[in-house]
Amino acid sequence: MRGVTHNRGYWIASYRNAKxxxxxxxxxxxxxxxxxxxKAIKQRASWVAKYGEAPHRSRADYSGFENDNFEVxxxxxKSTKGIKKTQIVIVRNKHTQELEEHNAAAIISGQATGIGNRKSKMRSTFPGAFPKKGKWLSQVSILGKTYYLGTFSNAPDASKAYYNALKAWEQHGEIPKPRKNNTGEKNISYREDTRTFRFRKTINGRMITAEFSNLGEAIAFKHKYLGGN
Known part of the structure; x- marks a missing residue:
């Protein structure tokens, strides 16, 4: 019910009608x-009966707000939990170039800096690109979840994939799609970074993996291990 919340062992009835x-x-x-x-529900209902239903508070539009750390x-x-609810907004962290959810009040006041994860997040001069075995892996983090975008031969291409994914999210709300199997064989995928075919399947809680130089060897192993499945 509106105006009734639970917090730290208490049911709390609240009512506010400024007028x-x-x-x-x-x-x-x-x-x-x-x-x-x-009792909390009844208390809230009694206030409504006496003073009338409180008008809904409109949510502020912080879109476009920008400081040295974030761009809203x-x-x-969504709002934070508790009696004093605060709007939660989507922001771009300027230090990590990632999309995050943050308390709007902390962003506007400057309390949130976004600097804490700078060293761990920025691993190259190309945002979204990470060196791996002579190749460049591209991934993007959106609202706390990381999406793998592919492996590329150079950092600029990997970073371009990252920016394209960010643009798709910001303009159209599109989340990167999971990468599909690129061999047509169930449980077998081609790894561009190592140029090998990998068999991978979880059986009885145990992850079974094996890599092969060609697809035929991987299929043969799969049929031998799974009995033709």
Missing amino acids: VLGRRLTKSFNDSDCRAKE LGDTG
Whole structure:
């Protein structure tokens, strides 16, 4: 129910209608009372009956706000938990070039700096590109989840894939699609970084992997190991 929340062992009824009261009303009920939730709901209902339903607070539009650490791209539609709820927005971390969700108040006030992960995130002069066995791996992090974009022969191409994925997300809300099997054989994929064919399957909780120089050897191993499946 609107105006009723649970936090740290208490059911809390709250009501705010600035036009009528000019202040917030709150009352807490301890979980030790088996009827705590019911009492909080009744309390909230009594305030509504007495003062009228409080108008919904509109969400602020922070899109376009920018400082030295972040650029706000839009609203998530979510808020922080607790009595004092704060908008959560989508931002681009200028230090890591990643998309993240952050407390809007912390962004606007400058409390959030985004510098903490700079050393661990920026591994090359090309954002989104990471050296691996003579090749360059490209990946992008969107809202805390990392997506693999492929392996490339040079850093600029890997970084280009990264920026294309970011652009697709920012402009159209598109999440990178999982990379499909590129051999047509179930459980066998071609690795561009090592130029080998890899068999990979989890059986009885154990991951079985093996790599081969050509597809025929990988298929033969698969049929031998899985009995033709």
